Structures are given as C-alpha cells and as structure tokens.
Amino acid sequence: MRSADHHRSRGSPDLKLVDGSRVAVIGGGPSGSFFSYFLLDMAERVDLELSVDIFEPRDFSLPAPQGCNNCAGVISESLLQNLATEGINLPTTVVQRGLDSYVMHTDVGSLRIETPLHEKRIAALFRSAGPRGVQNSEWVGFDEYLLSLAKDKGARVIKARVTEVDRSGGRLAVQTRSDPPQIYDLLSVGTGVNSQSIKLFKDQGFDYKPPKTTKTAIHEYFIGADNIEKYLGSSLHVFLLDVPKLDFAMIIPKGNYVTVCLLGSDIDEALFQSFLKLPEVKSCFPHDWVGDQPDCKCFPRINVRGAVQPFADRVVFIGDSGVTRLYKDGIGAAYRAAKAAATTAIFEGISAKDFKKRYWPVCRAMSIDNRFGRFVFSITHVIQRRLLLRQAVLLMAYQEQRSDFSPRMSSVLWDTFTGSAPYKDIFLRTLHPAFISRMIWDLSNSFINDRFVDRDVLQTTSDMKGLRR
Numbered sequence: 106m107r108s109a110d111h112h113r114s115r116g117s118p119d120l121k122l123v124d125g126s127r128v129a130v131i132g133g134g135p136s137g138s139f140f141s142y143f144l145l146d147m148a149e150r151v152d153l154e155l156s157v158d159i160f161e162p163r164d165f166s167l168p169a170p171q172g173c174n175n176c177a178g179v180i181s182e183s184l185l186q187n188l189a190t191e192g193i194n195l196p197t198t199v200v201q202r203g204l205d206s207y208v209m210h211t212d213v214g215s216l217r218i219e220t221p222l223h224e225k226r227i228a229a230l231f232r233s234a235g236p237r238g239v240q241n242s243e244w245v246g247f248d249e250y251l252l253s254l255a256k257d258k259g260a261r262v263i264k265a266r267v268t269e270v271d272r273s274g275g276r277l278a279v280q281t282r283s284d285p286p287q288i289y290d291l292l293s294v295g296t297g298v299n300s301q302s303i304k305l306f307k308d309q310g311f312d313y314k315p316p317k318t319t320k321t322a323i324h325e326y327f328i329g330a331d332n333i334e335k336y337l338g339s340s341l342h343v344f345l346l347d348v349p350k351l352d353f354a355m356i357i358p359k360g361n362y363v364t365v366c367l368l369g370s371d372i373d374e375a376l377f378q379s380f381l382k383l384p385e386v387k388s389c390f391p392h393d394w395v396g397d398q399p400d401c402k403c404f405p406r407i408n409v410r411g412a413v414q415p416f417a418d419r420v421v422f423i424g425d426s427g428v429t430r431l432y433k434d435g436i437g438a439a440y441r442a443a444k445a446a447a448t449t450a451i452f453e454g455i456s457a458k459d460f461k462k463r464y465w466p467v468c469r470a471m472s473i474d475n476r477f478g479r480f481v482f483s484i485t486h487v488i489q490r491r492l493l494l495r496q497a498v499l500l501m502a503y504q505e506q507r508s509d510f511s512p513r514m515s516s517v518l519w520d521t522f523t524g525s526a527p528y529k530d531i532f533l534r535t536l537h538p539a540f541i542s543r544m545i546w547d548l549s550n551s552f553i554n555d556r557f558v559d560r561d562v563l564q565t566t567s568d569m570k571g572l573r574r
Contacts (some may be wrong), residue, residue: 133252431482
C-alpha cells in the first residue's frame with residue numbers, strides 16, 4: 106500500500122486516507138469517541154494504518170462538574186440495540202437503572218405506561234462518575250466508557266484544549282496552549298454547543314455555520330435508593346402540564362440520585378423551582394423533600410436546529426456541533442452521525458464532495474425528521490394548553506393499558522418521550538384512522554362529561570407498582 110507522502114506528492118485531487126494518515130478529533134464525548142472507535146475499527150478491516158489523536162481536556166472519570174458533559178443521561182432502547190449489534194454492551198457499572206415504563210403526569214391524573222409489547226427498555230446513566238460531591242463512586246461514566254473503547258482500538262487521548270486550527274499546505278494544523286502545531290490529514294469536530302472550541306472555526310473560510318440553540322436546565326438530587334424505589338420505581342416520569350415556557354420535563358431515577366430535566370424556551374432557576382412546587386411533581390418525592398439545594402445543577406445550551414454544511418475538505422462536524430435530534434436521543438444521533446462520517450472517511454474519501462455524498466444524507470435525514478419533531482411538539486403544546494385534550498389523551502392511554510386495545514396512543518407517547526423512534530414515524534401513526542377515531546371518541550366523552558367518563562383514571566397512580574400519590 107502506498108505511503109501518505111507518496112500519495113500527497115502526486116498532487117491527486119482526490120483526498121483519501123492512506124497508510125500513515127493522521128486524524129485529529131476535537132472532543133472525547135460520545136460523538137468523538139464513536140467516530141474514533143468506528144474509524145479505527147473500519148481501518149483495521151481494510152488493513153489501513155491510521156494515527157488518531159483525541160483532544161479532550163476533561164477527565165470523565167471524575168464527578169461533575171469536571172467530568173460532566175451536561176446531559177440528562179437517558180439512552181433509548183433503539184440505541185441499546187444498535188450498540189449490541191456493534192458488540193458494545195453497556196456494563197452494570199455504567200447503566201444506573203434499566204427503565205421498563207414511564208409515568209405520564211398531568212393535572213387531571215397520572216398513568217403508568219408499560220413499554221410497547223413489554224420488550225423495550227431504556228437506560229439511565231451518568232455521563233461522568235456521578236454528581237458533584239459523590240463519595241467513593243463505583244460507577245463508570247458513559248463518556249469514560251466510550252472513550253476507553255476508542256483507546257482500546259488504538260486512539261491516543263491528549264488531555265489538552267485545542268486553541269487554534271489553521272490550514273497548512275492543504276492539511277490542518279492543530280495547536281494546544283502547551284504544544285506546537287501538529288499537522289493532520291483529517292479533523293473531526295465532536296465538541297458540544299457549550300464548548301468554546303466551536304468558535305475556532307468562525308473565521309476559517311468554511312461555509313459551516315454553528316447550530317441554533319436554546320437553554321435548558323438539569324438538576325440532580327440525592328434522595329436514596331429506598332426513596333427512589335418507593336416514589337419513582339423503574340419508571341421514567343414525564344409531565345404534560347400547562348406551564349409557560351416549558352416544552353417538556355422529566356424525572357430520571359439513577360442509583361441513589363434523581364435527575365430532573367426541563368426543556369423549553371430559556372428556562373431559568375425561578376421556573377425550575379416553580380415546577381418543583383407543583384403537586385404533580387411533589388408526588389414523586391418524599392413529603393418533606395425540598396428541592397432548592399440540588400447536589401448538582403447546570404443550564405446547558407442544546408442544539409435545536411442543525412448546523413449549516415457541517416463538513417469541508419478534510420473537516421467533518423459531528424454530534425451537537427453538527428446535526429442532532431430535536432430534544433431527544435442526542436447520544437443515538439451522535440452514534441449514527443459518527444458512524445456515517447467514519448464510513449465516508451474510510452470508504453469514500455475526506456473531501457467536501459465525499460462528505461456531501463455519504464455523510465450529509467444522514468444529517469439531512471435527521472434535519473428533515475426534526476421538522477416533524479417540531480410539529481409533534483407543537484401539537485403537544487396544544488394538548489398542554491387544553492384541559493379536554495389532556496383528559497382525552499390520558500383516557501385513551503388508560504384504556505389501552507387496561508384492555509386489549511391496540512396501544513396506539515401509548516406507543517406514540519412512549520416514542521415521543523423517550524426518543525425511541527423517528528418523529529416522522531410518530532406523526533404518521535397519529536394519522537391512522539383507528540387512532541383518529543378513538544381520539545375523537547374520547548375527546549367527545551371528555552367534552553360531554555367535562556371530566557373522565559371512567560373516574561378510576563384519577564386513581565391510576567394508587568395502584569401503580571412502586572409508586573404512591
């Protein structure tokens with residue numbers, strides 16, 4: 106096989122990775138680790154020797170905030186299944202709790218909804234070794250685990266922050282504060298939208314434009330495993346409430362901790378504390394619990410609209426710095442984008458033309474699906490604002506859980522809340538005649554009675570295993 110120097114000396118217009126090519130990855134989170142893992146795995150299969158350096162200043166083996174990546178920490182069952190097919194099975198030291206159901210809370214009642222077909226599961230985990238102040242943690246953060254997989258494949262981790270990126274003779278010069286510039290054939294940018302590294306590409310002449318973002322809020326509280334089992338069980342708790350600026354809220358049990366995550370329009374601490382005081386939220390915690398002193402909290406920005414042209418010659422943007430899923434399954438989106446970028450680099454090439462041909466379709470598919478997602482959440486907003494609609498949704502899901510009805514509403518809610526299916530699929534399911542007719546029937550019942558026809562719905566939480574209202 107020809108050497109990298111021989112390939113470059115020919116002045117070929119085709120940009121390819123060859124024996125001896127050097128690859129830099131900025132960011133050792135899921136997107137950077139996935140990319141490095143798949144790139145080296147595929148290179149090994151085609152007998153291609155590459156050198157991969159991952160620039161990551163954080164130590165993910167430490168608790169937050171030093172080792173945290175500012176994420177709620179929920180992995181959909183679709184990603185778990187995909188990782189299993191790759192030979193990546195998350196150990197029990199990474200998965201804090203397997204969730205087999207979710208509880209939907211509204212102001213007119215709450216309902217536990219089992220996984221469709223009783224087969225799907227989702228995983229709750231920490232991105233670091235745990236929240237701030239955790240003592241003698243035996244947990245392994247998800248990011249640390251993925252980074253170790255990349256290192257096992259041969260990637261080298263450089264614990265330094267990249268301070269400058271420049272073109273150098275057609276290739277890329279990457280520099281840190283303490284080391285001179287290093288020359289690379291390919292640069293993969295896997296930083297999140299909260300990282301300053303994304304600003305390095307502002308004046309580089311790329312057509313790349315960073316994603317649009319909004320602020321969200323994540324708080325973590327220690328309440329103990331016994332209280333978690335008593336009040337939350339093995340369920341993800343989601344809230345369909347009429348609260349201004351709030352698009353979505355969930356409570357995730359993890360070991361001895363719970364993570365409370367709010368998504369919406371620039372959520373602040375005042376809104377967060379108001380949310381915690383709602384009776385539907387307080388029912389998920391011990392009666393004397395006070396939420397004004399979280400063990401850990403952050404207000405990270407999240408990607409709500411993907412980047413413009415997340416690639417150039419020898420450069421590809423993946424994960425949150427590129428295109429990801431709206432609100433949900435960001436780790437799953439990082440997996441898909443990273444694998445597509447690595448596949449392109451190995452089997453197609455590393456020019457903008459190559460990434461446009463094989464990598465961009467994956468990003469574009471996510472962008473198009475996010476349009477359906479915005480529509481799905483706009484419908485959710487309408488339901489949040491209308492009492493009769495909230496009643497009809499809860500009644501329809503309740504009847505599905507207690508009968509042999511096809512779980513159409515339950516599966517729509519499950520996939521919307523957990524990110525386990527494309528938004529387009531979710532939307533199309535709501536157009537099924539059986540779904541529409543059943544929704545109209547339950548809406549009519551709610552309108553005629555101005556309350557649930559089946560009064561037992563208001564008591565659904567009283568007989569939910571492991572829960573108390």
